[in-house]
Amino acid sequence: EPGLIIDLGGKFDKSFNESAYNGAMRWSEETGESYMETELQSEAQREQTMRRMAERGANPIVVLGFANASTLEKVAPDYPDTDFAIVDMVVEQPNVQSIVFSEHEGSYLVGMMAAMASETGTVSFVGGMDVPLIRKFACGYAQGAKAVNPDITVIENMTGTTPAAWNDPVKGGELVRAQIGQGSDVVFAAAGGTGVGVLQTAADEGIEAIGVDSNQNYLHPGTMLTSMVKRVDNAVYDAFNAAEAGTFETGIQVKDLEDDGVGVALDEYNEELVTDDMRSAVEEAKQQIISGEIEVHDYTSDDSCPV
Amino acid sequence: MSDPAIELRGISKSFGAVKANKDIAIRVMPGTIHGIIGENGAGKSTLMSILYGFYRADRGEIFIRGERTDIPDSQAAIRAGIGMVFQHFKLVQNFTVLENIVLGAEEGALLTTSLGKARTLLKQLSEDYELQVDPDARIEDLGVGMQQRVEILKALYRQADILILDEPTGVLTPSEADHLFRILEGLKREGKTIILITHKLREIMEITDTVSVMRRGEMTATVKTAETGPEELAELMVGRKVLLRVEKKAAQPGARVLEIEDLRVVDGSGVERLRGISLDVRAGEILGIAGVAGNGQSELLEVLGGMRSGTGRVRVNGDELDLVGPRADARTRRARGIAHVPEDRQHEGLIMDFHAWENVAFGYHADPAYNRGLLMDNDALRRDTERKIAKFDVRPADCWQTAKNFSGGNQQKIVIARELERDPDLLLVGQPTRGVDIGAIEFIHQQIVALRDAGKAILLVSVELDEILSLSDRIAVMFDGRIMGERLPSQTDERELGLMMAGITDTDRGHTHAEVEGNLAHVHGKVG
Amino acid sequence: MDFLTIVQILDSSIRLATPLLLACLAGLFSERAGVFDIGLEGKMLVAAFFSAAIAATTGSVWLGLLAGVAASLVFAAIHGLASITFRGDQLISGVALNFLAAGTTVLIAQDWFAQGARTPALTGAARFAPIDLPFADALSGIPLLGPLYAQALSGHTILVYVGLLAVPATWYVLFRTRFGLRLRAVGENPGAVDTAGVSVIRLRYAAVLICGLLCGLAGAYLATGLAAGFTQDMTAGRGFIALAALIFAKWRPWYALWACLLFGFLQAVSNRYSTIDLWIVEIPNAFVIALPYILTVVILAGFVGRATPPRAGGVPYVKER
């Protein structure tokens, strides 16, 4: 029986965790089997939760988010017969699969769309917790926007420096209001539960917004330009399936544009906002990135952003 | 004959196990002043609080002007025309006089109209009854006498025609009390009925028409004032013949133990409570400090006892005491041979939730005899307690009893035992017999005199003039933070002391400090 | 910092100050009547939850508001029961109610909506819409005052204006009415009120319930005005900041307004800038966030004038020893 530990913010954050949850549900529905699931309430419970899962015999155990890395590093060796998978971070242990995404590439694409949709020449970004991972989003986004319009202004704000930053919709709303005041008319929220407030305020104030992780287009049809989907659901689904089939591999797995690990969400909710130009430009850029023609800088590679 | 203004029948009230009122009956005729006397804790305040609807009686009936009336709350009492001035005033300190007066008796939901009306009425009332107060003054800026007037005005504003005053003179100087009595007589002439609670016989004789005596929750007698005298009342009050004077030999004053020069104390709100006190107390003598409560006696004891700081010079056995700083505390004072029986045993002298044996160490808990290394030697402490309990006849003789479970007199005995047994050079005693009944009073007085006879210096503070007169070898009167003068008990009387307590010195008799010293020398035939 | 930014920060300050202000006035009523209330936080939280939950299920923000106020009133009544009727410790009761709110909101939210500890996002009539004050457009052209009026003051939801109007209303009730006189008296000397023939118990309950009502509004504003739905622990210490503001304001309504605006302003600034540059020193965000708390301590320490609470505050009224 596989296990999934939903991270802080909860499985209905409409974003990162929800995506993972959906993957697990999909697996459960397709196979008709059940899995163990538990939701973290606080930082300090990570260890107890992981261990309890392991003690109960869950295998593999999928944990979500970089914050689990140091705990997993300690727990994994105690359960050599259990496989673990961690999303968003690399943990080098013989029984751990590390799943990382090329968020900068997906962000590049939505950055392009933002720049094309913007009339004011100013677009913005609201991040959750100020960590390199989120800067990676921001940096990809800025690169994409500049690629379309080199003169564009990209405003960037982070919600905070602690995990609480993932779950502060009120502050998210305040930040985007400030950005609107500075002229932004498209905002990209990569902020977990905080993003809900960002998208809501964008809808209230009538500017376009870009969701993250899950496809969030349905939240506010008419103002949701698109979502930068990060297929955590697929990662979880695959891990569960592989374990069942006995093909679970440890080591690093990179999910990028090529294998649809990240991408741009196009559906009936944003049909009206996405022009054909955008569609073709994004498609073209995607191919170029896959082929290596365009190289999107990854912030985490050197902790800096060229734009 | 008309119906009595008030008639109570079979009123009983218990607080937990304490029976404060037992089956009380009383009749008060309209247009009279009816006194109620009784010792502390006799149940006077409880009875009046029941009449005013502040407490509810467990049993009994109330008749107002012949009609049976239920008084479940103060509102009902006010409706029945009853007004009450409580022993402890019920005023809102940071409200103005006017606001206090209309509180609860406002007309309409908005204040402006009520306040305006009240202002006019207040003016009228003040003129009618010599009750001048500034309607816009804040209560906290008024003296007690003024505050009391506000309380009376409150009752009159509510058109009370039955007015209850609970120990109104306890905080007043004799002249303020006289003024109050004139007001009461005026009210009586208007046909109002007044109930006056006090335990001062003199006041009863002076102003009341009839008087009821309470003892231990029971109403022991009701008599016409004209047909009785103080001796009879005193006997009724305490239940047996009262010993008016303490038996004691003449004092043999020795060297000066306590010397105070220009002692000043400023309290937390910046008011100067002691304004330059100078006194001495000699070995083998009791100096009594007389005064109306609140004139600085408490502060004097507290500063000497190390409970608050002050300025000036105080010497004990010639060594100067610190009046401020870390060494101005009670522990250092004890180390200097000063023992202190505080005025308020329940809040200061004892920890009510501690056992008797723990209380016997109170203040002396650092004494090496009670300690063994880092820990306290509880066995030694209990042995010591057993001894003191036996010697001072504390009942029950159980050192595991919690302080609050002893009666008032026995609590006081524990404090006295603790302080006197330290064999101090100087004893500070405040209100040694407050709330203690007569048997215990005699015992405590004897102990104090015995200590004096053992050659110790004693500073006694009491608001009971009787006590001061019978115990002291020398009397100093305090008024408004100053010493008004000193007298020898044999050369003064209650009248003179009363005047001094009101701040009036009779210059004709002109006793200065030096003269009293001189008199003393004359009396004892030697100079200290 | 240009003028437009200042206008925006003020706009944001007003929004963020509103829940503080409502809660602060709530505390003012309660504490002026002698009942200390550190449970403002908890009352706000239940109100936030129930207003969002009912607004989400019925689609009407007004019903939500009612539900939020009702929930807050229930909590206020428990506080009253504990501290007035049973003469328990008011501080302990407040602490307990804060926990009760934190726990029950999550529990009920999870059971009701199964979306983690949150309600569905509110849209349309389930939220308060912004209101444009009269002439906002016309006046916006006037230099300085125009934008201040049109952008900072206008365009908030109704509860913001309720909060602002509650300030003079509170002042009037407290200092110009019979009820206010009695209320203040009962916080200073309940014995005086009792012997004047007025029920201390009833007055204190009235004050505690008004406190509940205002906390209800504060919580409802949080979930249906400021945000669009409930999230776990969404009050995030606002109840305590309101308490801080109350002390800062020395238990006076007008001061309360300024104190709350100041704290709202601090929050708006900390939202916008992650650090604040003060010429020489740079204040890290963590301290900007902690500033209201630090200020409170400084005020309590008496460095900025003494704050004396109502004299009978925190003490249950016991007639019989």
Next chain:
Amino acid sequence: MEKLPRWADIALVPILNLLLALIVSGIVVALIGQNPFEAMRIMVDGAVGSTYGWGYTLFYATNFIFTGLAVAVAFHAKLFNIGGEGQAQFGSLGVALVCLAVPWPHWTLALPAAILGGALFGAGWAAIPAYLQARRGSHIVITTIMFNFIASALLVYLLVGILKAPGMAPETARFPEGAYLPTARDIFAVIGVDFGYSPLNVTFLVALLAAWLVWLLLWRTRLGYEIRAFGHSEPAALYAGISPFRITMLAMLISGALAGLMAINAVMGEQQRLLQDNVLGAGFVGIAVALMGRSHPVGVLLAAILFGALYQGGAELEFETSVPRDMVVVIQALVILFTGALDGMTRSPLERVFLRFGRRAPEPGAPAE
């Protein structure tokens, strides 16, 4: 006159209150569609049904013993210390600094040093509110609440700044191996018993020792005598030459130190690195524990174990059913409400009953302890 016999005051009233709290909690569980008895079973089983359960129960209990004692000591001086949370947070900083400063060769060296660090930092964080209360009369309840917030801001500042380990999470580096405390599992393994994996560690023994020391302090030393006297009556303390300033400071310092010691268990014993939120409300649970335990170390011990079981049982409950762990917070709230604030609700009817059914035989001279 004592209105209730001692046993009723000390045992009957708290037990009745606890019962009431549990009944109301049961109703809450039933209201959210779960069977309260089944929930109870899961909780009891999860908490004490295995060595694993016991391990966690006692691990949590260790935290609560420290914070409960902290609240209790302050209570005896009539100070309501709501700042346990902040003091424990600050204590955790002290523990972490000690553990990180030196490459500890062995835990027997690291533990005493960490105890010192945790206690000093905890006490330090209590010192300012204590000083303000003693010298300036600032209400300790409000200042300690404010200090909780300030402590957490300070910790955030440090953990995203100078103390942050490489990586994204705001946490310090792991402590050196030599600072790892032996767990119950390690200890039992020595005698050949297989104890389930749990973070229960030697700190539990430190907590027991602390409880005994607190008892000794309060009822056997001069300082304890002075603390209790001051707590009963401040004017009396002045009369006896007990300095209110000194007692307020010392009681709060001891209280803060005890709260700070909690970090030994949580940070050094379990997390082995400093996290931003490492106290997890234990400072507040301490209030409930002290109230339930009537501020007596033995009572605190029992109440702490009860709450430890509640916390562990609650975690299992969440795992087994859809009842969120927050159920425990509700129970905790109800316990505080019924034992702390609504105490009069059970007490006064009981007093009446006891008054009615006569005074009992004179009570034997039972010692207070």
